[in-house]
Amino acid sequence: MYLLAGRTGNGEFLVVPLDSTGLEIAPARRLSFAEFLGEVIAAEEGSPRWVWEDTSRLYPLLLAAGVRVQRGHDLRLCHAILRQSSLTATSDLATAAPSRWDNGLVVLPEEPSPGSTLFDLGFAEDGTAEASSDSDAQAEFRLQLAAVAACAEPGRLRLLLAAESAGALIAAEMQFAGLPWRTEVHDRLLTRELGPRVAPGLRPEKLESLARRIRTELGDPQVNPDSQQDLLRALQRVGLSMSSTRAWELQKLEHPVIAPLLEYKKLARLLSANGWFWMDTWIVNGRFHPEYLPGGVVTGRWATRGGGALQLPKQVRGAVIADDGWKLVVADAAQLEPRILAALSADTAMATAGRGTDLYAGIVASGVVETRDHAKVAMLGAMYGATTGESGRLLPRLARAYPRALALTETAARAGERGETVTTRLGRSSPRPGESWLATQAQAYHPGATDADEGRARSQARDWGRFTRNFIVQGSAAEWALCWMAEIRRELRLLRAPEGTVPGASPVFSDAPHLVFFLHDEVIVHTPTGLVEEVERIVTRAAATAGRHLFGDFPVDFLLTVATVDSYDQAK
DNA sequence: GACAATGGCGCC
DNA sequence: AGGGCGCCATTGTC
Known part of the structure; x- marks a missing residue:
């Protein structure tokens, strides 16, 4: 059963029950937010698929009110897939003139203030973006269903749309829950590497002393190691012929300036990318809440906005620490892309090479x-x-x-x-x-x-x-990862913490294991210690299930590296 | 001062 | 002649 949900310009919520072709089977109901929440909670008993324009705009409101849903259909993300897919190229959806579904739904990022993103993931005050009527969304949904039904292999696209939509739910949930982060540990780590914190614009002690050494070795008291031009000219003056200041170029050379310069670059990167300013900006109440963007990359991989979540350097992963009484289950798909390639091409020899090893x-x-x-x-x-x-x-x-x-x-x-x-x-x-x-x-x-x-x-x-x-x-691997995560989420929902579990710090997820991080072929589940073994089983089983969803009986293994740890740097 | 381009580097 | 990203500091341009 489908339930179309949307929001009107005047702040009301609409719910319309639809049949399997997207036709309404009961009139739309207009509801206040409180009524809408009640409706969602009641309807979840029947595991409906919620159809809405944009999970990233509606679902955070539900999460903030303590409500989760099981299944969704994200019209915006699914439209993007169907518009491009060669499988639906002749559909009405793909051959229509461009509409707001092709670009009009893109919402400009708000002020990147992570402290407020949780609860005011907002809607335009004037309702312009919502001026769209529910009938427009319903019409779009019908086009999508028709495009899938008419294509040569509807099963593939049905799975993709379900996985993409599940990804949208997971993305909102992970942003809401956040990745557990200990700022005091992060601060200690930064102080150890860089020296004590100093005012913005100044170099911490260790960077400053490296800068002095670099200037001495280059015989130039003015050179700014942060300026590539400056640095390149100074390097050339001391006889190092190079065309860039890249670390791997520098590594090949012999000169007393090289070692301090490489060290400087490493530490300067740490300071600018994940230093104290980053910590103050992105860590709120002991959680890192990046915004995940499912389908944000052309290949179907996710992107993120804010905080560089997909580039968390190994250097700072020691600050990712489970709550007391909880653990992090870190699971990584081993050699995912070659395994995907083996399965895509039905290359049994390559699949055999990866069997169990x-x-x-x-x-x-x-x-x-x-x-x-x-x-x-x-x-x-x-x-x-x-x-x-x-x-x-x-x-x-x-x-x-x-x-x-x-x-x-x-x-x-x-x-x-x-x-x-x-x-x-x-x-x-x-x-x-x-x-x-x-x-x-x-x-x-x-x-x-x-x-x-x-x-x-x-x-x-x-x-x-x-x-x-x-x-x-890469795109097929991203699909496997979506199916893997969707399956993990589905099974985690059925777990409840044993008696005596210490509640975690996230509302909504305080008593149950939940996904807190995703990195292309790796997930982290934050779980009460008492459920660790069950979570490990779920994550492992989900990998096999995802493989079957994509490749049926083709005998390819999707092996995982699973590590249960207190802090992220202990994995791998 | 705002904005865009670029080099560089972090992750997969 | 190596795919996909995001973010930062510097530099160039308006």
Whole structure:
């Protein structure tokens, strides 16, 4: 059963029961927020699928009121998928003129003040964004259902839309719950690395002394190590010929300035990216609440906004600490993308290499290459489109051992080079290249085309080929991860903490295990200690379930590394 | 002063 | 001739 929910311009909530084709089976009801909450709680008994425009705008209101839902259908996210998918290319939805569903729903980020994001994830005061009527949302939903029903493989898209929508619920819940974070531990860590905290704009002691050493070694008392131009000129003056100040370029050189400079860069990065200012900005009441953006990356991966949540450096993970009486279950899908590639291409040899073991080790054991590192470099090269270096040299051996897998990546690359799209396992298609790409290609076929024109077109075509080559693997991996998380969430909901559990600090989630972090192929569950083993079982079982959802009976293992820890840095 | 581009680096 | 991101400081431009 579907329940369409929305909000009117004057702040009322609407609920409309719909049948399986999106037709209403009862009239819309207009409700106050309190009535709406009651309606949601009552309706959840029947596990309805809530259909709404934008989970990220409506669901936080429910969470703030202590209400969760089981299933959703996010019209905005699902529209984006169906609009692009090659599986629904001839549908009314995909062939219609662009509408507000294509761009009008994008809400500008508010002031990035994490303290307020929880409870005023707001709605436009004047109701402009909500001027959309419920009938518009209902019409959109019907178009979506029709597009899926008419496509050649509706099962794939149904699963994708359900997974994407579950992801939207999870994203809102994780933002709400937040990642447990101890500011006093973070502060100690920063003080140890950088010296005591100083006023903004000043360098902490250790950075300042490194800066002095750098100036001494370069014989220039003025040089600012934060300025690339400055630094590059100074380096060249002391005879270091280089074209950039990148750390890996510096590492190759011999000079007394190199060591302090590399150290400076490392610490300066820590200070600017995850220093005290970051901590004050993003940690609220012992929780880090980044905003997750499902579907924020073209491939279907998530993006985040605020705090750089997907780039949390290992350096600061020691500050991620479970509440007293609770644990963090950190689970990481081992060699996810190669396993996805093996399954996508039905390459049983590659799947066998990963059966019950580290897939790269399995490749070595099969005699394809000599070391795990070679196996990894070669695989990444196949998926990213490397042509030179060690990776390029190893590729032919990989191609002999795993012809099906390598043929799939090559085919995806060739499609991209021709400007065609590729489609993931569940039906997310890559975007078409833009106008300027097409113009550059056309230019190369022009009668008067120069060698430079052709060179430019070839290089650009190869760039797009690398993109589509990676898209199909990265995007399918993102789908696996969505299914994995959705399954974890579904099973966690059924757990209740045993008697005597110390409540956690998050309302709504204070007595039950819940997801608190997601990083492409890794999740963290915050759980009462008494449920650790059950959570580990759930996470592990969910990986197998996700594999079956995507690839049926194809015999590929999705192995996890699972670590139950007090602090995140203890995992791995 | 506001904004955009760039280099650089963190994560997968 | 290595895919996808977000964020920061510096620098360039209006």
